[in-house]
Amino acid sequence: MSLTVSNLSAGYDGTPILRDVDCTVEDGEIVGVVGRNGVGKTTLLKSVMGLLKPEAGAVQFNGEDVTAESADVHARSGIGYVPQGRDVFPGLSVEQNLLIGENIGAGEETLYDRVYEYFPILEERADQDAGTMSGGQQQMLAIGRALVGNPDLLLVDEPSEGVQPSIVQSITEDLTRINEELGTTILFVEQNLSVIQGLADRCYAMDHGRMVDELNGEALADRDQLEEYLVV
Numbered sequence: 001m002s003l004t005v006s007n008l009s010a011g012y013d014g015t016p017i018l019r020d021v022d023c024t025v026e027d028g029e030i031v032g033v034v035g036r037n038g039v040g041k042t043t044l045l046k047s048v049m050g051l052l053k054p055e056a057g058a059v060q061f062n063g064e065d066v067t068a069e070s071a072d073v074h075a076r077s078g079i080g081y082v083p084q085g086r087d088v089f090p091g092l093s094v095e096q097n098l099l100i101g102e103n104i105g106a107g108e109e110t111l112y113d114r115v116y117e118y119f120p121i122l123e124e125r126a127d128q129d130a131g132t133m134s135g136g137q138q139q140m141l142a143i144g145r146a147l148v149g150n151p152d153l154l155l156v157d158e159p160s161e162g163v164q165p166s167i168v169q170s171i172t173e174d175l176t177r178i179n180e181e182l183g184t185t186i187l188f189v190e191q192n193l194s195v196i197q198g199l200a201d202r203c204y205a206m207d208h209g210r211m212v213d214e215l216n217g218e219a220l221a222d223r224d225q226l227e228e229y230l231v232v
């Protein structure tokens, strides 16, 4: 797995948001994208997933130019997407939500057993309507739905949003385990400092639609440095 984003520019209805964005994700890495509200983090993930057509630049996945491909082609070629706000289908059961993930994923080998192993609550609540679950449980379901199709790359948009603090920590650990045990590469967007530091091998900082910094090692461990990109 490799992902290379080069000189990417994208926006909405002619309003530019991303400007000349470059970033790479290597096989097996967990890479974060940090930045304040509205800097373009979600727009970047949507552009990578093919949910938004870039105006310029390129997205390469496994060495192939996939800039013009749609989201369903990306999903079948091994990219899983966990959207901001989770977007589970509230009136469908947990199991039906997972089945949708299987159908849009690569489809060769499904990972129901592994999903239930990481998130036992999803097996316990398999018949329950997704909309009746807590924010944290819905986040687990959204991750499980993306994981069940066995993606090589998982894009995760703000896993801590709307999730109570005790569950945030456990979701951070679950994503780390998924990366270590399944070899799933992860690119995530986040504003929660402990999630960023607990999860990322390195991270990019965005401001006004541009990549303005890359933090790893000591810089990533330095709370003050990270907070520059998080505190308004």
Ligand SMILES: Nc1ncnc2c1ncn2[C@@H]1O[C@H](COP(=O)(O)OP(=O)(O)OP(=O)(O)O)[C@@H](O)[C@H]1O
Residues within 6 Å of the ligand: 012, 017, 035, 036, 037, 038, 039, 040, 041, 042, 043, 044, 084
């Ligand atoms: N569908 C849309 N149509 C028009 N403008 C949009 C749309 N989605 C986002 N924007 C605008 O694009 C800019 C970047 O939004 P984006 O969601 O990418 O930021 P973000 O860094 O993910 O922030 P947040 O953490 O608040 O989600 C914002 O100014 C936002 O208002």
